Amino acid sequence: MTNHWVDIKNADVILIMGGNAAEAHPCGFKWVTEAKAHNKARLIVVDPRFTRSASVADYYVQIRTGTDIVFLGGVIRWLLENDRIQHEYVKNYTDLTFIVREDYQFKDGIFSGYDAEKRHYLKESWDWEKGDDGYVKTDPTLQHPRCVYQLLKAHYARYTPEMVERVCGTPQDRFLKVCEMMASTATPSRAMTIMYALGWTQHSIGSQMIRCGAMVQLLLGNIGIAGGGMNALRGHSNIQGLTDLGLMTNLLPGYLTLPADSEVDYDKYIEARSFKPLRPNQLSYWQNYGKFHVSLMKAWWGPAATRENNWAFDYLPKLDKAYDMLQVFELMHAGRVNGYILQGFNPLAAAPNKAKLLQSLSQLKFMVVMDPLATETSEFWRNVGESNDVDTKSIKTEVFRLPTTCFAEENGALVNSSRWLQWHWQGADPPGEARSDIEIMSDLWLRIRTLYQKDGGKYPDPIVNLHWPYAVPHSPTPEELAKEYSGRALTDLVDPKDPTKVVRKAGEQLNSFGELQADGSTASGCWIYCGSWTQAGNQMAKRDNSDPTGIGQNLNWAWSWPANRRVLYNRASCDVNGKPFNPGRKLIAWNGKSWTGFDTPDFKLDEDPANGMGPFIMQAEGVARFFARQTLVEGPFPEHYEPFENPLGYNPLNGRESKVVSNPAARVFKNDWAQFGKPDAYPVIATTYRLTEHFHYWTKHAHINAILQPEQFVEIGEDLAKQVGVNAGDRVKVSSTRGYIKAVALVTKRIKPFRIDGKTVHMVGIPLHWGFTGLTKPGFLANTLTPFVGDGNTQTPEFKSFMVKVERA
Ligand SMILES: Nc1nc2c(c(=O)[nH]1)N[C@H]1C(S)=C(S)[C@@H](COP(=O)(O)OP(=O)(O)OC[C@H]3O[C@@H](n4cnc5c(=O)[nH]c(N)nc54)[C@H](O)[C@@H]3O)O[C@H]1N2
Ligand SMILES: Nc1nc2c(c(=O)[nH]1)N[C@H]1C(S)=C(S)[C@@H](COP(=O)(O)OP(=O)(O)OC[C@H]3O[C@@H](n4cnc5c(=O)[nH]c(N)nc54)[C@H](O)[C@@H]3O)O[C@H]1N2
């Protein structure tokens, strides 16, 4: 979230699109209720289904799965056409005035630089035109034909209300009503928040959907202000912590990145990430990359990370490609993976294309499952179901199960969607032989280190030199680890202006990442967490919920990264002179000498607004980008591409004749192309989602949840049910090219057919919670049906839009 849960109560308009917060985030949803009750906020829900969120909305609009870019692109066009944008904001705080290179082009659904054979773009032309001074050229009059404003207008010219109706199936009048409601927040005194989750991420163009939403928010001046923002509602209670700590295969903690294969030179690695400002007087905060990186390496390898060995740079793995879930199972499927450790992961249930998953897991020599429960994956070899994807007798995989504790049985921090690190305390002792994840991992590592120390090996240095300063080596405490993430001084730190003055003694915890150094004198395991555990103690354990601000900026409740900042880009809540756009919801303000207010400002307290430093300090430009210069794989502006399985077989935005249908830059593995179903054989759209009564695949192990939702069902609209010949309670068989499931038919008015480019298309909804372990009635895994393709950038699977056939079972 750019903002935070409590802040939702400040919104005047709330758009829930690409998520179902009332169902999947029922506790956080109370802030929507607050906004409606105390702020007369209007709630808009845009969803293919009439959901629990829709049931309390002021305005509900149906949209076909996978078409949100057409809808949002239509909003962008309408806002520009009707001049309902916040001029002062976009002119000063975005790239609309920036000029793009001459060779940039967009034609027939494809951007310049496309290599059709490799399904890959060369992104050179997606860049700024620079002057001799090295800075981007701009045109404050917005007249230049290649300024971002003009390119944006041209790009979305095709996204008319007629097109929205044709592609999304959303009637024009309803679409226009949403445009009006959103546009009411283009004035400085009103704010709209966008709440989204998997309805946007789980598509082959998911990242671009989210970008498109952010672009709408920028045009309306809704980023950086109270009650505004782009608010990703995260999933597992600590999934925000997972990405923060660099558990994605291409990341290091704090969104630092692993070097690529080709990056053997340490200085070049750092330089490539320390972006120089692209406009005068900008901060470009990533210039501090070296300080964060060296401090991380000191935390990991301690005395073994020295200036001489480039702070142990060679200890880091170098990536030939990202090893996302789809990539890993592809390799496993090809027999190229021997062993696999699953720590709190149930991929047989959670990953797409169960048959492929089964075949993949069956190729392993060994599998280690760290989990408090018996999962489908830990028992994959039972080969339950009717499709007989593998023969149990042929499986040679040895499975080791290591029972773990779960969060309630240990101390620690959970990071919520608001970026708050909240400390929690153990509530019960773990049962049986369960051990904490930390203990299991530590013990494993200690034994592996011993083996390397004894037997040597190809390159044992990173393993034998790992810094392990914990009091009990086989069981570091959560407190020790939390202090390490936050960071401390390794030698006395002095005032740069007066080297005789020691500002931080060796061994002391640091106050903030502003203290981190690139000379080995500081260590911090995750720079964005620096300050979460200071000399004053554990900031995450703060529990003062008083709100002197009146707008829910509870700065003494837990600790928010970065620097306890609650609203990211909060500088954008003020005009260029530092005066709040909306004094009634002030976050910060410039008082002539200093920034003051209710949040941690983005930069130094005495940064005079007259210097013109932009609010978007993580960008080299200092401003927010409409034109995503060379960042995403499929282009600098979001463009609509159809899901890989789609109901028409063509992209109605480009017309029947065009060959450009689905994301031209999404990765598809060779053998999966043939597995995409065509609409003649698989005419019904399917989407998968969750229910309040279950959490994924685990709560079916708990009696109370199993009683609440005991049996698998599929939601079917009344028209389709009639066509198929099923009544409520009958069983249906739903098949894709990859397999089938059978479940009870829940016939509902909540799912209505779509009218797409003149054709009537039906949809079924499949809750994902069932499987063959636990206390609920055994069910089929929903992911028997889903396709093996992901978002072009993140590789998040396309779980939300695929094609099936529905029959009576
Ligand atoms: N009770 C409960 N709560 C949970 C979870 C759980 O299992 N149970 N899981 C947690 C996790 S890990 C996550 S990631 C979050 C997920 O939170 P959500 O994303 O809110 O959950 P989903 O149920 O997957 O639903 C997404 C919604 O998107 C809609 N949708 C599908 N396709 C599209 C589309 O193309 N456009 C638009 N606009 N909407 C679309 C679906 O109809 C559905 O209503 O929930 C978390 N909360
Ligand atoms: N079709 C379809 N598929 C989906 C989705 C969808 O919307 N549609 N959603 C996707 C999403 S968003 C997600 S997040 C995934 C979820 O996929 P997974 O994360 O694989 O599934 P979960 O069942 O949430 O959790 C995995 C295991 O973690 C264990 N666990 C809990 N606490 C601990 C702990 O402290 N330590 C350890 N070691 N284990 C623990 C649980 O017992 C559980 O078995 O599913 C994805 N799959």
Ligand SMILES: [Mo]
């Ligand atoms: Mo999730």
